[in-house]
Amino acid sequence: MNNKIKFVQGNEACVEGALYAGIDFFAGYPITPSTEIAELLSMELPKRAGKFIQMEDEIASMAAIIGASLTGHKVMTATSGPGFSLKQEALGYACMAEIPCVIVNVQRGGPSTGNPTHVSQGDINQAKWGTHGDHSIIALTASNHQDVFEMTVEAFNFAETYRTPVILLFDEVIGHMREKITIPEQGDLAVVQRLRTSVKKGVDYHPYLPREDGRLPMSDFGSEHRYNVTGLFHDMWGFPSNNPKVVRELLHHLVDKIDNNVDQITRHREYWLDDAEYVLVSYGSSARSAIHLAKNRRKRGNKIGVLELQTIWPFPKELVRRKCAGARAVIVVEMNMGQVLHQVKSAVDNPASVFLANRIDGKLISPTDIKTLLRVIQGKGV
Amino acid sequence: MPKTKYDKEYNVKQYLRERFFPHIWCPGCGHGIVLGSLLRAVEELGLDPTEIVMTSGIGCSARISGYVNFHSLHTIHGRALAFATGVKLSTPKLNLIVPMGDGDALAIGGNHFIHAARRNIDITAIVMNNRIYGMTGGQFSPLTGYGQKATTAPYSTIDNEFDVVKLATAAGASFVARSTTFHATECIDLIKKAISHKGFSVVEIFSQCPTHYGRKNKKGDASNMMELYKKTTVPIGSKKLEQDPSLIERGIFVDNKEAPEYCDEYEKIIQTAMKGRA
Numbered sequence: 001m002n003n004k005i006k007f008v009q010g011n012e013a014c015v016e017g018a019l020y021a022g023i024d025f026f027a028g029y030p031i032t033p034s035t036e037i038a039e040l041l042s043m044e045l046p047k048r049a050g051k052f053i054q055m056e057d058e059i060a061s062m063a064a065i066i067g068a069s070l071t072g073h074k075v076m077t078a079t080s081g082p083g084f085s086l087k088q089e090a091l092g093y094a095c096m097a098e099i100p101c102v103i104v105n106v107q108r109g110g111p112s113t114g115n116p117t118h119v120s121q122g123d124i125n126q127a128k129w130g131t132h133g134d135h136s137i138i139a140l141t142a143s144n145h146q147d148v149f150e151m152t153v154e155a156f157n158f159a160e161t162y163r164t165p166v167i168l169l170f171d172e173v174i175g176h177m178r179e180k181i182t183i184p185e186q187g188d189l190a191v192v193q194r195l196r197t198s199v200k201k202g203v204d205y206h207p208y209l210p211r212e213d214g215r216l217p218m219s220d221f222g223s224e225h226r227y228n229v230t231g232l233f234h235d236m237w238g239f240p241s242n243n244p245k246v247v248r249e250l251l252h253h254l255v256d257k258i259d260n261n262v263d264q265i266t267r268h269r270e271y272w273l274d275d276a277e278y279v280l281v282s283y284g285s286s287a288r289s290a291i292h293l294a295k296n297r298r299k300r301g302n303k304i305g306v307l308e309l310q311t312i313w314p315f316p317k318e319l320v321r322r323k324c325a326g327a328r329a330v331i332v333v334e335m336n337m338g339q340v341l342h343q344v345k346s347a348v349d350n351p352a353s354v355f356l357a358n359r360i361d362g363k364l365i366s367p368t369d370i371k372t373l374l375r376v377i378q379g380k381g382v
Numbered sequence: 383m384p385k386t387k388y389d390k391e392y393n394v395k396q397y398l399r400e401r402f403f404p405h406i407w408c409p410g411c412g413h414g415i416v417l418g419s420l421l422r423a424v425e426e427l428g429l430d431p432t433e434i435v436m437t438s439g440i441g442c443s444a445r446i447s448g449y450v451n452f453h454s455l456h457t458i459h460g461r462a463l464a465f466a467t468g469v470k471l472s473t474p475k476l477n478l479i480v481p482m483g484d485g486d487a488l489a490i491g492g493n494h495f496i497h498a499a500r501r502n503i504d505i506t507a508i509v510m511n512n513r514i515y516g517m518t519g520g521q522f523s524p525l526t527g528y529g530q531k532a533t534t535a536p537y538s539t540i541d542n543e544f545d546v547v548k549l550a551t552a553a554g555a556s557f558v559a560r561s562t563t564f565h566a567t568e569c570i571d572l573i574k575k576a577i578s579h580k581g582f583s584v585v586e587i588f589s590q591c592p593t594h595y596g597r598k599n600k601k602g603d604a605s606n607m608m609e610l611y612k613k614t615t616v617p618i619g620s621k622k623l624e625q626d627p628s629l630i631e632r633g634i635f636v637d638n639k640e641a642p643e644y645c646d647e648y649e650k651i652i653q654t655a656m657k658g659r660a
């Protein structure tokens with residue numbers, strides 16, 4: 001076996017995943033707890049003739065990766081709370097202009113400067129609704145470094161497949177904790193390459209005319225086809241239009257291309273769900289505590305299972321409904337004031353059976369924190 | 383009327399997306415003249431249109447990018463240079479031309495402007511200075527200057543203006559020039575030199591907005607405003623400056639061919655990094 005085994009931080013696992021997926025352009029601005037991603041890529045990219053640039057701020061970083069994606073490159077930026085806020089306008093531009101790109105947000109406590117060196121999962125809703133206007137978005141996360149690696153590869157794949165920005169919502173614990181990963185051989189994991197148009201020189205290329213399967217083949221800036229890219233509503237040429245039909249159809253296309261593929265985009269893990277009376281729904285570093293608790297309680301005969309979400313957006317409603325259908329109670333374990341809780345409640349058949357086990361004080365939620373709530377629900381007292 | 387070089391010998395239509403006309407500009411707007419000079423410069427240079435990426439932000443000026451048959455990237459307000467930086471660094475063979483409004487370039491985009499200049503990345507920025515926010519209907523910009531009228535300065539502005547030439551120079555731009563829409567042939571020449579220059583180039587072009595700046599400040603119609611550009615500007619170092627120091631100089635202020643260009647420098651990083659691994 002030539003697989004490479006490494007002992008790394010989550011941020012480094014993310015970098016390894018990006019390199020595996022073929023990243024060749026990164027623009028960023030330092031911010032805790034994501035900075036290691038920029039530092040590592042400044043070292044690694046030039047070794048592969050890739051480009052790294054430290055921009056003047058996060059707005060510029062987001063803009064630069066969009067520009068580089070249009071020339072046919074695989075691009076990424078990485079940031080945390082305040083920087084993620086700054087990126088929102090250009091993120092919406094990438095949604096509208098359908099530019100593949102990956103944005104890592106290693107979450108820390110907020111709002112504002114908040115709690116820079118401590119963990120939080122407070123940006124779940126921002127990832128979905130941070131930029132203005134109706135749109136859909138893909139956001140992925142992971143609870144261990146092997147999955148960080150794989151979800152990063154998936155993020156690049158989804159970005160190319162759906163021509164969209166994809167957000168990786170890691171958190172401070174995942175970003176900074178060290179753990180073993182095994183880097184697969186090239187070819188072991190699927191890597192989606194850019195779909196480029198087969199339209200020949202001299203024949204009209206419509207950059208915004210979806211194929212029958214909904215995908216839009218691209219043409220690199222610098223190659224034969226010259227077209228317009230804009231954040232205004234636009235027609236199939238990419239030219240600005242406020243024709244109501246054009247506006248309506250484009251908005252539907254932007255939302256449907258993601259929401260109609262929720263099954264293809266959903267990634268999750270599950271533990272002991274088959275006979276679970278209590279289902280813990282969690283993600284990111286809090287899922288580790290949920291899994292730990294479930295494992296221990298199982299030894300005592302408690303029927304507890306865990307549904308770990310790796311795709312947060314589009315929210316896998318149907319999956320959550322099915323997996324929670326037989327449960328007496330569902331406990332959402334997260335480090336915010338109930339952002340995924342809200343989604344789970346609207347997904348399940350019996351919202352009254354859904355409870356929140358959370359921590360919002362910068363400390364990782366522990367198995368004991370979850371157990372305390374579980375005992376109350378089970379009527380065992382505190 | 384005698385045919386001048388300006389309107390006779392060019393075939394600028396080859397670079398226009400006529401499908402997308404009519405354009406949005408008001409009658410008399412200076413932005414079309416800038417476009418005219420820009421296309422003539424491209425034609426004179428014989429550039430390959432597939433190697434030109436025109437990137438712009440938001441504003442009347444920024445709409446230029448849609449009308450030209452180059453690769454065109456119409457982005458968000460103020461950030462065009464940051465998008466252009468990504469295009470250029472990722473694919474250095476491309477020619478990046480970035481037309482910008484005065485608000486776009488120096489208010490919301492001021493940070494990107496000075497940092498692009500500091501990096502000396504090979505991008506040509508054309509600041510179409512009409513001293514006003516045209517697109518949003520006549521609010522003052524950082525180039526309006528003191529004592530002017532705007533919809534958000536009904537009593538008159540108390541904000542001072544930037545001097546684009548000095549700002550670009552101090553920030554590290556290696557080519558800096560200024561002209562006006564009255565001097566359209568001079569603009570062709572300056573834009574040609576700016577595009578040919580390897581490094582960050584800035585060409586400031588005074589461009590009239592008769593609809594807002596002109597009307598609010600009683601400057602007359604478009605031809606009056608252009609007449610003013612003729613009267614109030616002189617070539618760099620003109621004797622007339624001795625009698626009237628308020629005249630504004632036109633021409634090339636900086637043309638530094640020695641300054642290292644950013645993408646070239648990055649190429650050296652790649653060489654070093656690759657050697658390090660071998």
Ligand SMILES: Cc1ncc(C[n+]2csc(CCOP(=O)(O)OP(=O)(O)O)c2C)c(N)n1
Pocket residue numbers: 440441442443444458459482483484485486487510512514515516517518523
């Ligand atoms: C983030 C953001 N803020 C504000 C606006 C509104 N806006 C559009 S164009 C513009 C100013 C345009 O002025 P200028 O850049 O000088 O270009 P001109 O129209 O004069 O050519 C403003 C403020 C916007 N589009 N985006």
Ligand code: SF4
Pocket residue numbers: 406407408410411412413442443512516517590591592593594
């Ligand atoms: S508002 Fe002013 S800048 Fe805009 S098109 Fe009209 S004249 Fe030109």
Ligand SMILES: [Mg+2]
Pocket residue numbers: 441483484485510511512513514515516523
């Ligand atoms: Mg203006």
